[in-house]
Amino acid sequence: MGTVVDAPAVVAEEVTENMLGGKKVTVVFVLGGPGSGKGTQCANIVEHFGFTHLSAGDLLRAEIKSGSENGTMIENMIKEGKIVPSEVTIKLLQEAMIKSENDKFLIDGFPRNEENRAAFENVTKISPAFVLFFDCSEEEMERRLLGRNQGRVDDNIETIKKRFKTFVESSLPVIEHYSSKDKVKKVLVNYLARLMLQNQFLRFLKTSKPFLPHMRQRLNRAIQGTP
Ligand SMILES: Nc1ncnc2c1ncn2[C@@H]1O[C@H](COP(=O)(O)OP(=O)(O)OP(=O)(O)O)[C@@H](O)[C@H]1O
């Protein structure tokens, strides 16, 4: 595991250059158990640093809604807390990145298993600049998921237990893989420390190298509340 931090910190000493559909892209994977707060913190990062947030789960749910031929299969996998075949998810992520005018992406909830990881790297030739790992206890994640109230078919206790099992068996090995490459920045999550973490996160970002200089100016303005 790389440097352990107690805040949702972003460290990118070197931004890896990847090409996608002719454009150079920066990709950060955001991983963690179900309900660990990935989506919530991605929204904070987007707000301050102009990344585009791509949630694999949201893309799959949109695919179900679109009436796609894969819709029923995806819905069944989600209800069972299982991982959808890589080719389906990678196609959705690739399409979203190519369609976007941005070149910096937070990819949330992907790669979910070794197959996801290897297939993405083979197909897109993209390596993440780093991986943010939200480390949260199952007790806390369960509490959050049961209180989320967004009408998700998988936020019930039976599916939540299955999702935890999938996370431990299939997703943790992905984090270990990137950890062995020193690419993982672990965020220790704690409900009571929420505000403190967010402040530390902003301070950390403020001094991070890849955000020099215009991003830092924007962050300073955001913190000071000036336009
Ligand atoms: N630090 C926090 N303290 C308390 N509640 C939180 C915190 N962060 C997020 N939450 C709440 O927990 C729930 C789950 O958060 P979020 O949707 O961000 O998790 P996630 O990791 O993206 O989940 P999933 O993988 O299931 O999509 C939401 O209702 C959110 O408002």
Ligand SMILES: Nc1ccn([C@@H]2O[C@H](COP(=O)(O)O)[C@@H](O)[C@H]2O)c(=O)n1
């Ligand atoms: N790479 C992925 C990501 C998600 N899924 C399926 O979607 C469900 C919900 O994902 P969230 O990230 O929104 O929690 C997840 O439990 C999987 O069933 C997937 O298959 N592959």
